[in-house]
Amino acid sequence: MSDVLNPVDIEAAIRSCSDRIANGVRVCSERYDGYLKADAAYDKAFARAYMDHAGPAHEKKYAAELATVEQRAVRDAADVAYRYADRQAKALELELRAWQSVNASVRSMYSVAGH
Incomplete structure (x- = not known):
C-alpha cells in the first residue's frame, strides 16, 4: 500500500529538497576548495622532492612519487569527497x-475531481 500524497505534503517535500540543493552548493564549493588546496600541496611537495633528489635525472620522478605518497593520498581523498x-x-x-512531476500529477488529479 502506498502513501497518499496531498499538495501540502508535496510542497513541503519540494521546499525541503530545494533547501538541501541550496546547502549542497555550499558543500560542493567547500569540497572543491579542499581538493584544489590538496592538489596544490601535492604539486608543491612533488616539485620539491623532485628537485631535492640528488640521484640521476631518471630517478627524480620516482623518488618524488615515493616521497609524496601521503600528499597524493590526501589529494585523492579530497577528490573523492568532492565527487561524492x-x-x-x-x-x-x-x-x-x-x-515536481508528482506535484503536477496531483494537481491534475485534484482539478479533475473538482477541488
Missing part, C-alpha cells in the same frame, strides 16, 4: 524534478 558531494547534488536535482 557533486553526485549527491545531481541526485537532489533529480529528486526535485520527480517531486
Whole structure:
C-alpha cells in the first residue's frame, strides 16, 4: 500500500529538497576548495622532492612519487569527497524534478475531481 500524497505534503517535500540543493552548493564549493588546496600541496611537495633528489635525472620522478605518497593520498581523498558531494547534488536535482512531476500529477488529479 502506498502513501497518499496531498499538495501540502508535496510542497513541503519540494521546499525541503530545494533547501538541501541550496546547502549542497555550499558543500560542493567547500569540497572543491579542499581538493584544489590538496592538489596544490601535492604539486608543491612533488616539485620539491623532485628537485631535492640528488640521484640521476631518471630517478627524480620516482623518488618524488615515493616521497609524496601521503600528499597524493590526501589529494585523492579530497577528490573523492568532492565527487561524492557533486553526485549527491545531481541526485537532489533529480529528486526535485520527480517531486515536481508528482506535484503536477496531483494537481491534475485534484482539478479533475473538482477541488
